[in-house]
Amino acid sequence: MSEETLNGAAAPAEQPAGPVFTVEKIYVKDVSFEAPNSPHVFNENVQPQLQLNLNQRVQRLAETVFEVVLGVTLTCKAEERTVYLAEVEQAGLFQLAGFEPQALDAMLGVHCPNILFPYARQMVSDLIQAGGFPPFLLQPINFEALYAESLRQRMAQQQGEQSPLAGTDAAGNA
Template sequence: MADQNTQADNAPSFNMQRVYLKDLSLEMPNAPSIFLEQEAPAVEVSINIGGQALAETVFESTVTVTVTTRIKDKVLYLVEATQAAIFEMVNIPAEQIDPLMGIVCPTMLYPYLRSNIADAITRTSLPPLHLAEVNFQALYEQRIAQAAQEAGAATEDSGLILPPGVTRQ
């Protein structure tokens, strides 16, 4: 019986404790004149993820999306939102924390963020913008590959500063 309790106490546990909208900003700097434009808007979306340890087994994960929509050279609207959550990770090996924070947590948060952005845009009297699905595993792998490449480039650096346009041979 004591062995069963010890095994249960050491079992890995991963739980979302709380999800919340940490920040939301919506700007329509060219309203109402922009409503007279007939062209379809161009949409630019950027996504950033972040996180921090709050305690030994408690972490905050964030996903921030910035949406800039333009018609010609005028901004129709600019939305920036940060969705966050508090996660508890107990008995998770240290090498698995980063993938959880970089893949699993953002994947869980993103649907909340998509909904909040669509709702905010709908409140402007414009049609909602439904953000596309995001493969956070692919983004995580890109970030790891880029960090490895930058680390490799740093070790290959000879210390010479080359003028713009000149390449190393």
């Protein structure tokens, strides 16, 4: 390819117009499965209770490269005994450039977890099935709603810290 010239001078290399988002790598960072009460739990006929915990971490690795880790912990209990515990940390390296700070925060808090979730869901399902339990498929997660809730909590916390009455009760007592 030859360089284009503009009035005898080399044209500057074209910069992408607008923000840039690329998925560099998706990988499992950590995985764990425990069935502490097997094989006895296989013979029990009780209704299990499931508890799902999600968490997310973001780490900036370079100016435009971020590692996003989506943690999924699924605990299955029968009465007070743990049937199984599946933990997955699904991670990805993402390049994000040209975003305003608010848009960057939203991309890291909504778009990246949306990309990682299907991989984490499949890993959790595979672990549970490999543990000898019936297949389990996590339902879709609305990361936009979770992100909006976290924004509300951050704003409320910031307003509480900035209030001159922070740390006092309704009567102004400390």
